[in-house]
Amino acid sequence: MTTEKEQTTAGDWRIYRGDSRPHERVRRLPPPPPWRRFAAEDSSGGRRLGDLQRATSYRPDESLIDKVNAAILLRRPLLVTGKPGSGKSTLAYNVAYELGLGSVLYWSITSNTTLESGLYDYDAIGRLHETSLRGAGGRADTAEPPDIGRYIRLGPLGTALLPGDLPRVLLIDELDKSNIDLPNDLLNVFEEGRFTIKELQRLPEEQSRIHVMTADGGPRVPVDHGEIRCANFPIVLITSNGEREFPPAFLRRCVRLVIEEPTRERLAAIVEAHLGADARAASDQLIEDFLARRAEGALATDQLLNAVYLATSGSRPPDSSLADILDTVLRQIESPGAG
Incomplete structure (x- = not known):
């Protein structure tokens, strides 16, 4: 395994590179989304x-x-x-x-x-x-x-x-x-x-x-x-x-x-509660895209959160591949009439 100390640059978000050359980039994983933290517990009942x-x-x-x-x-x-x-x-x-x-x-x-x-x-x-x-x-x-x-x-x-x-x-x-x-x-x-x-x-x-x-x-x-x-x-x-x-x-x-599907206003509030006011301010277009896709087939709210996190976090994909990745994250769970 190489001990090369690579510097992560803007847009250099990939941990896995697919070139079959061993490296240590996994040691520099950024923090996970707040809802995907597992190891730590709080002091009031052992909650993850x-x-x-x-x-x-x-x-x-x-x-x-x-x-x-x-x-x-x-x-x-x-x-x-x-x-x-x-x-x-x-x-x-x-x-x-x-x-x-x-x-x-x-x-x-x-x-x-x-x-x-x-x-x-x-x-x-x-x-x-x-x-x-x-x-x-x-x-x-x-x-x-x-x-x-x-x-x-x-x-x-x-x-x-x-x-x-x-x-x-x-x-x-x-x-x-x-x-x-x-x-x-x-x-x-x-x-x-x-x-x-x-x-x-x-x-x-x-x-x-x-x-x-x-x-x-x-x-x-x-x-x-x-x-x-x-x-x-x-x-x-x-x-x-x-x-x-x-x-x-x-x-x-x-x-x-x-439980009814959340409205545009509730979706924005959910994004802010999970990711903060800055993420909410930057997610208007993603919320509109989410609502349009949801009208065509079932989508879960956590898919929107995943998309906003990828689009607004410090380790976001470059613009050249972001649209394709978000399209994958926001793919419908099922189509209308499926049951």
Whole structure:
């Protein structure tokens, strides 16, 4: 690898050059966009800087604010529907940050997700393996059984239902990707605010209190008689891309919110919140281009942010290639009528 000390000049923005000659330019990467910072954490709940940026730069409208408050006051889940990239999940981070409720408990939904996976996981094989190791050498009758609490980890939903002085914020992301049964399976948990861990209920009375692990990596928490019952119902935000209909019984237990595409004024405010007033002042034409493209096919707001960052940052591409790069960044997610 060469040790040549190259100087970055105006327009010399490339890290990768494609000439198969090793170099050290990657060591001079400029800082990432604010929403793409991962390593550092703040001092108020372990948020990544990227999550903190998302939380503080979110700009909801009045109707959205009212629906969030209705869900909080009614202790009902908020079902948030909107196109990809419309800020559905970011709303959860904004609520948690403003209300000082710590990190968001995130539950990503797939077609294989079950209710139990959101409540807790029991590593029976790991516990059996430790039992076997303890019993090696003929000590099976005298060895203490392994602590079952080290093999039970609450899922995001289970952690959100732990009793506490304040509610937690739970983000159930893309519920429309779930199997057909999951929305109905959630109903009883939402209504009762409690669930049981059957493996703990089978233990003898002298083991009625077991300390288990949580989804957010915090200290182990006590569970009595295998039952968890919330003291304050969590603030639950459920996102959907609108790809399926949910059962009426599920819908009537939710406060429903549809996030509309942001207007020109809101887009400008979002750009300023993420990148500052100078970037907003320089982004008028990009916003117009974004709106024109969005009228022809779906675009996400973060695509506009990516374009503005590339066009206004100190490491911007040269004018000769900028237009082509921005065209790539602002390519539609889907065309009209696609679904």
